[in-house]
Amino acid sequence: MRLPPFPALTALEAAARHRSYSRAADELFVTHGAVSQQIRKLEDELGVRLFVRQGNTMEPTATGAALASRVAESLATLRAGVDSARRAAIGPIVLSTGAAFATRWLVTRLARVSDETGELDLTVRVEDRVADLSGDGVDVALRFGAGPWSGVESVRLFSERLFPVCSPALLARHPIDKPEDLLTAPLLRHTALPWSAWFRAMGLSAPDLPPSLGFDDTSMMLDAAAQGLGVALARSGLSERDLRDGRLVRPLAGEVDVDTGHHFVWRADNPKLARILRLRDWFVAETATARGAPPSAG
Structure with missing residues (x-):
C-alpha cells in the first residue's frame, strides 16, 4: 500500500505536538496555509478527521494522535539512522600498508596528500598483514599482489x-x-x-x-x-x-x-566513499607520473 506523502506526515506530527498549525509551520519553515493544506489532503486520503479546533488550538483526534505518535517514532528512527551515517562518514580515513611500501614510497609523499586532496584526517597503519576492510577499522589498503580480491574494489597503481x-x-x-x-x-x-x-x-x-x-x-x-x-x-x-x-x-x-604490483583497495559500501575516491584518484595520478623506469648507471 502506498504511503501518504512525507511532507503531509511531518506536518501532522508537528501540528499534533504543538497543537497548532502556525507553530508547526514555523518549525517546518512553511506557511500556515501549507500545513493546513497538507493535513486536509491527508484527511481526504485516509477518509478520517485528524484534527478538531478547540478554541485557539488544533486538537488531534484519537486517530490523529495515534498516527502522529507512529510518525514521531519513525522520524526518530530516521534521525538516528542519518546521525549514524554522518558519524560513520567523518573521522579519519584509516589506510593500511606494509612497512616497506610505507617507508620507501609513501612517506616521501605524505606531505602533499592533504594539500592536493583536501583530506586532512588520514591515519596510516603500518602492518604486515592483509586487511579485510570489513570489520577491522581499515578504510583503504595499499596491497601488493596480483589481484583482484573478492568483496572489495581495487585499482592497480603500478606493476613491479x-x-x-x-x-x-x-x-x-x-x-x-x-x-x-x-x-x-x-x-x-x-x-x-x-x-x-x-x-x-x-x-x-x-x-x-x-x-x-x-x-x-x-x-x-x-x-x-x-x-x-x-x-x-x-x-x-x-x-x-x-x-x-x-x-x-x-x-x-x-x-x-x-605479474604482481601495488593496488589501491577499498569497499564500495564504505560511508567515507566520496573521500576515499578522491584519495584513490590522487594515488592513481601520482603513480602515473612516477611510472617511468629510473635511469641506469651504465
Whole structure:
C-alpha cells in the first residue's frame, strides 16, 4: 500500500505536538496555509478527521494522535539512522600498508596528500598483514599482489619490475658491465625474491649462490645494499627514492617484469566513499607520473 506523502506526515506530527498549525509551520519553515493544506489532503486520503479546533488550538483526534505518535517514532528512527551515517562518514580515513611500501614510497609523499586532496584526517597503519576492510577499522589498503580480491574494489597503481641495485662505492670496487659480472659479485638475498628469475630472464643459468647475507625485509636489504654490503635485487616501487637520492645505482639496464604490483583497495559500501575516491584518484595520478623506469648507471 502506498504511503501518504512525507511532507503531509511531518506536518501532522508537528501540528499534533504543538497543537497548532502556525507553530508547526514555523518549525517546518512553511506557511500556515501549507500545513493546513497538507493535513486536509491527508484527511481526504485516509477518509478520517485528524484534527478538531478547540478554541485557539488544533486538537488531534484519537486517530490523529495515534498516527502522529507512529510518525514521531519513525522520524526518530530516521534521525538516528542519518546521525549514524554522518558519524560513520567523518573521522579519519584509516589506510593500511606494509612497512616497506610505507617507508620507501609513501612517506616521501605524505606531505602533499592533504594539500592536493583536501583530506586532512588520514591515519596510516603500518602492518604486515592483509586487511579485510570489513570489520577491522581499515578504510583503504595499499596491497601488493596480483589481484583482484573478492568483496572489495581495487585499482592497480603500478606493476613491479626487478633489477639489480648497489651502492656507488661497491660499483667502483666491483665494476659490473654485463649480467655475467654479477656471478662473481656479492649478492644479497631476499627470501621472497630469488635471483634465479632475474638470471634466467638475462639468458643465464641460475647459479648456485655462495653463502651470503639474507633478508626477509626489503627496507633492511636496500639499506644494506646502500652500505656497500652487496648487490640487491630490488623492486622498482620500493627503490625509487634511493635511486633518486644516489644512495643506490642500477649497474645494468636489464630488468624483469612481474605479474604482481601495488593496488589501491577499498569497499564500495564504505560511508567515507566520496573521500576515499578522491584519495584513490590522487594515488592513481601520482603513480602515473612516477611510472617511468629510473635511469641506469651504465
